[in-house]
Amino acid sequence: MLRLDQWGFEEPVKLRRLAPPSVLPQHFQGRLDFQSESAQNLLCHKSISITVEENAITSYNWTSEKAETCDNGEFCQESILIIKAGTKAALVVSKGCVSGGMAQTTFIQHTSGPGLVIVSFSNFCEDPFCNNKASLSSFWMPSENTATSVLSTLSCPTCVALETCVYAPSLPCPRGSTRCYQGTFQITGGGINSVLEVKGCTAMIACKLMSGISTVGVFKVKEECPRHSFTELRRMENGATWLLVSVWGLAFLLLLILLLLQPLVHCS
Structure with a gap:
């Protein structure tokens, strides 16, 4: 050149x-x-926590000051499972990177009450720091209209706690509750590996507060209930049926005796 x-x-x-x-x-x-x-590589907010406290839903701050650098092809994620029993709530939270899946936002109301309430929210996204939900009110707030109408004829031990409920006061159930629930939730994934015990009023049948759903965002959730709790429920239902049959049987027997005694009264 x-x-x-x-x-x-x-x-x-x-x-x-x-x-x-x-x-x-x-x-x-x-x-x-x-x-x-x-x-x-994507940068995402990073946080892992389990909170069990009074009025946790209204006061919880979901922001995070930490960040995580994702591997190539990963998404940002934020996942939360909320279990409410009485005035207390357990919040299982994870923010960070996730591999697999697709960008989407999911909200599920597993159990809406009366009594125990379980909801979950997850967000998989592909923009820097897009897992930035700050409060629960941005996607859900519990209704309070069932708390004031109580059915005094049914009360249940009520609690939510890590591992085991040390104290479970018996509280009157909201209107519409049909039985007492007792179960545990094994939660793994997203940096979480914990067990929650839950007791309270519900209208749900059997061990199905999660409505059969076992995956919530990055969490795997396994719901288990002691066998005796359902055995006692069936005994109560069978006992009520037996009592109703006994009352009708006794009334029929008295009517039959009166009919048999009528000829004797006329003869005398």
Whole structure:
């Protein structure tokens, strides 16, 4: 390749080759690596927590000051499982990176009451720091109209706690409740591996507060109930049926005796 010098004569141009990345200065190579990773990998908010307390739903702050760099192809995620029993609620929370799945937002009301309430929310997204929900009110707030109408004829031990309920006061059930519930929830995934025990009033039949759903965002949830709780329920139902049959049987027997005694009264 030629160019003109200052007197108008042609002279050859020396071409300078750039060094391949493997022989570039270390500080420059590191800068290229950082820029390459930044272009491919996603930054997400990071947090893991389990909270069990009074009025946790209205006061909980879901923001996070920590960040996580995802591997190539991963999404940001935020997942939460809420179990409300009486005035207390358990909040199982995870924010961070997740592999697999697809970008989507899911809200499920597993059990809406009366009595025990279980809801879940998950958000898988693919923009930097898109897992940025700050409060629960942005997707759900519990209704309070069932708390004031109570059925005094049914009361149940009520609690939600990590591992085991140490104290479960017997509380009157909201109108519409039909039985007492007792069960445990094994929750794994998203940095969580814990067990919650739950007791309270419900209208749900059998061990189905999760409505048969075992995956909530990054969580796997296994619901288990002691066999005796359902045995006692069947005994109560069978006892009520037996009592009703006994009353009708006794009334029929008295009527039959009166009919048999009528001829004797006329003869006398």
